[in-house]
Every structure is written in structure tokens, then in C-alpha cells.
Amino acid sequence: MVKANFSLNLNDESFTWQVVDPFSDRAAMEQHLNDFCQLYAQRPFDNTGGILFGSAFAYYYFLKKIHPKTLIESGIWRGFSTWIADSALPNTNLMCLDPVLMMPLQFEAEYRPARAGYSTQDFSCMNFYSELTEQACVFFDDHQNVMPRLEQAMNYGIKDVILDDNQYEPTYHESITHLIKQNHPVLPLLFSHIEDYYLFPPLVPPVAEGCPLQPIWDTVPECLQALHLNLDDELRYTWMTYLRLKPKTLLD
């Protein structure tokens, strides 16, 4: 049984889907948005090349819900997502992976909290020990193909996974949404390893091509208006997704 916030017909009788909407309590969503607007107003810099308001809110929301003991971020760039994680989860261990750390780049501003651990190694090479991964969440914002990433997470025993750029439109990595769009034959196998699959909805219209969800709000909420952001950029939909993997069995 896969719990998800939209229905999907896999043409496979061994599958059952349960459609649930964890975002349906609009008052609770509004409260989360108000909290997040206050945080966003204190952002250390205006991000470029990474998550902006809409995706950052989705990330913040998922992190608050999951509350992992350890968070591994694969793909940190200037560290804006790390700032969200550092702010949302002050007691969570942070591990940040990105080859950008060995490049001679000078960002005008970046966020690298002293309490986070850093590595330029790829996630697949980290040899994480099981006590760490059992209560860890991994955030993939590294533009790598999703199937090997999920297999690597499963092999480490990580169950909570957040994906950015789980997108419909073509790009240079393969996303779960791409596989769904193609009705790819791997989907039954992929979803046999997934317990929960929640795509974060758009905050307001318009809805991106291929997105199966309605926006949470019809119009831009007040707290967001008050931030005076460029909403065309800041609300660009990046298909932020949370999924929970089933534990690996000896037969997997």
C-alpha cells in the first residue's frame, strides 16, 4: 500500500494506493506559512541557483514534520537550504555534501554553520554507519538520477527522503515524475519500496504543467504579500517531494 496525495494508475494489480491529503488543514498550513514568512524575512541573503520561497517553505514544512536526528543534504551550493535546516531543526545533526566545496568559487554570501559537517564526497561513497542512518533524512538537491539515489539511501537504511526538482519538464537528471510521465515499466518495482509519497502542492495558481495537485491558496496570502518578493521567481514550482522508503529486506 502506497499512501500518496494524488492517485496514480500503475496497471499493476498487486498495488493498492490510498489517497490522503496531509495539506488539507488550511488553518494549520496558514500557521506554518506565517511562521515561515517570519523566518524568511531574516534570510541571510537572497538565494541564487537554489531554492527560493515556495520550495524553501515546502522544505521547511517537511523538515518540521519529519524532525530527523540527522539531516544529510546532498547539493548545498551557497547553503541556503542549510540555513533553512539550521533554523528549523536546531538540534539535528547536519551533514552537507557537495563537490562545490572544492571549487575555487567566491560567493558574495554563503551560509556554512560551524555545527554542520562538510564533505566533497558523493553520497554513494560516504560509508555512513547504521546508527546514524536509521534516524536520518536525506535531502537530494544535487540533480542526480533518482533511481540510484533511492537505492543508495535504501542500502544505508535511510527511510526519509526529500527530493527537490522531482520535475515534469525535461532536465539533465531523471526524476520520479519523469518516470510517471513515461509510464515507465520500473514504476511498480519503485513504488513497491515506497510507503508514503507526498508531492508538495503549489502555493497559489498557476499550476505547473503536469502537476496533479490544486494550489493550497487561491490568492497570495497576506504574510507572503508583506515580504514584497518577486513572486514569479520566488514561487517557481520545483516539485519538492517527501517519500518514505520501506526498510530493505534480505531479498531486496
Ligand SMILES: C[S@@+](CC[C@H](N)C(=O)[O-])C[C@H]1O[C@@H](n2cnc3c(N)ncnc32)[C@H](O)[C@@H]1O
Ligand atoms: C541547485 S544546487 C543546490 C541548491 C541548494 N540546496 C540551495 O538550496 O540553494 C545543486 C548543487 O548540487 C551540487 N552537486 C552536483 N553534483 C553533486 C553530487 N554528486 N553530490 C552532491 N552535490 C552535487 C552542485 O555542485 C550544486 O551546488
